[in-house]
Amino acid sequence: MHELGIVFYIIRDVKKAAQENGVQHVSAVVMNIGEVSTIIPDYLTDCWRWAADKESLLAGSELKINMIPAVTHCDACGKDYSTVEHGKTCPYCGSGQTWLLRGNEVEIKEIEVPN
Amino acid sequence: MNEVKVIEIKKSVFEDNNRDADALRRELKERGVYLLNLMSSPGSGKTTTLIRTINLLKDKIRIAVMEADIDSDVDAIKIKEATGIQSIQLHTGGMCHLDAEMTRQGLDNLALEGVDLAILENVGNLVCPAEFDTGAARNAMILSVPEGHDKPLKYPLMFSVCDLVIVNKIDVLPYFDFDMEKCVEYVHMRNPRASIIPICAKTGEGVEKVAEWLLKEVENWKK
Ligand SMILES: Nc1nc2c(ncn2[C@@H]2O[C@H](COP(=O)(O)OP(=O)(O)OP(=O)(O)O)[C@@H](O)[C@H]2O)c(=O)[nH]1
Ligand SMILES: [Mg+2]
Ligand SMILES: [Zn+2]
Ligand SMILES: [Zn+2]
Numbered sequence: 001m002h003e004l005g006i007v008f009y010i011i012r013d014v015k016k017a018a019q020e021n022g023v024q025h026v027s028a029v030v031m032n033i034g035e036v037s038t039i040i041p042d043y044l045t046d047c048w049r050w051a052a053d054k055e056s057l058l059a060g061s062e063l064k065i066n067m068i069p070a071v072t073h074c075d076a077c078g079k080d081y082s083t084v085e086h087g088k089t090c091p092y093c094g095s096g097q098t099w100l101l102r103g104n105e106v107e108i109k110e111i112e113v114p115n
Numbered sequence: 116m117n118e119v120k121v122i123e124i125k126k127s128v129f130e131d132n133n134r135d136a137d138a139l140r141r142e143l144k145e146r147g148v149y150l151l152n153l154m155s156s157p158g159s160g161k162t163t164t165l166i167r168t169i170n171l172l173k174d175k176i177r178i179a180v181m182e183a184d185i186d187s188d189v190d191a192i193k194i195k196e197a198t199g200i201q202s203i204q205l206h207t208g209g210m211c212h213l214d215a216e217m218t219r220q221g222l223d224n225l226a227l228e229g230v231d232l233a234i235l236e237n238v239g240n241l242v243c244p245a246e247f248d249t250g251a252a253r254n255a256m257i258l259s260v261p262e263g264h265d266k267p268l269k270y271p272l273m274f275s276v277c278d279l280v281i282v283n284k285i286d287v288l289p290y291f292d293f294d295m296e297k298c299v300e301y302v303h304m305r306n307p308r309a310s311i312i313p314i315c316a317k318t319g320e321g322v323e324k325v326a327e328w329l330l331k332e333v334e335n336w337k338k
Contacts, residue, residue: 002243005210009128017124038242088304096304099118107127112119 003043032035035070035103070103135215137324139250149336159259160283163316171326174193176231212243245273254277267301274305
């Protein structure tokens with residue numbers, strides 16, 4: 001399952017960041033996940049529970065997901081529109097000269113550590 | 116006082132892999148090794164196509180293969196038996212794709228001296244292998260006729276990262292409503308530069324075009 005693989009990358013990056021910041025325990029990891037990133041949030045948090053609890057740094061920590069709506073930009077008319085609703089074809093002018101502005105993110109936004 | 120302290124990270128999970136992949140690609144370029152990353156859905160014909168292609172090329176260039184099988188070494192053995200070339204299994208550790216680090220480990224297990232072309236048969240999956248740069252010189256994918264001509268619409272990223280799309284199993288075209296013209300149109304929507312080669316790996320029809328494409332690529336890489 002793809003989400004489990006992604007969780008291993010998150011863990012690797014969070015471990016690195018924790019080390020750099022002298023953090024002993026992480027209480028939450030906040031992710032920015034794009035609407036068209038192919039990540040299924042529920043699967044991601046399930047995989048997180050399974051894998052994070054095996055790491056002392058992350059045991060019991062929460063994975064918080066911040067969904068980023070996907071937006072496509074049209075080069076022909078210059079407008080932006082919702083990717084999920086309209087796909088590659090601009091709903092304003094019908095052009096196919098469009099590209100994804102955002103919505104593809106799989107990004108670690110921040111980590112929360114007990115004060 | 117706040118109960119938690121927030122540490123901003125703002126980092127894509129693909130960032131480290133992209134950097135590793137670029138480093139690997141540079142090294143391979145210096146060593147004159149062309150790495151091809153071959154992707155597809157399970158069972159579209161990667162191993163069969165590789166055997167045919169390798170047998171056409173093995174007297175002209177030195178080839179090695181890495182087979183990413185989640186849990187078996189069947190394909191690696193098949194390649195070795197059918198072509199005689201160096202072929203190893205790459206352990207994916209249950210992962211649904213290979214990344215640059217796993218690819219590097221695989222290459223370390225090959226005798227790369229004198230190898231002109233290394234081929235990586237990636238995990239059978241159209242989603243995440245496309246997201247993880249392996250450090251290959253080029254990506255190629257196989258779309259087999261029974262999967263349908265609209266795959267480029269459903270898996271846009273896969274088709275946008277591939278410079279070669281092999282359409283396999285053309286022997287079964289009469290039994291499916293696969294529209295080759297539409298397929299070409301959809302592939303080019305994703306990547307206008309992509310070469311599209313229809314083949315039948317079962318009989319070998321069209322495979323010489325794949326061999327020609329690869330030979331030219333390898334020659335250019337060494338310049
Ligand atoms: N009819 C037909 N069958 C083919 C063709 N090429 C491959 N096959 C069959 O398709 C099946 C899968 O072929 P493989 O080469 O093992 O496919 P693969 O992509 O390597 O499969 P995995 O490694 O399991 O993902 C086998 O039964 C092949 O004989 C073709 O051109 N025509
Ligand atoms: Mg195979
Ligand atoms: Zn428009
Ligand atoms: Zn994956």
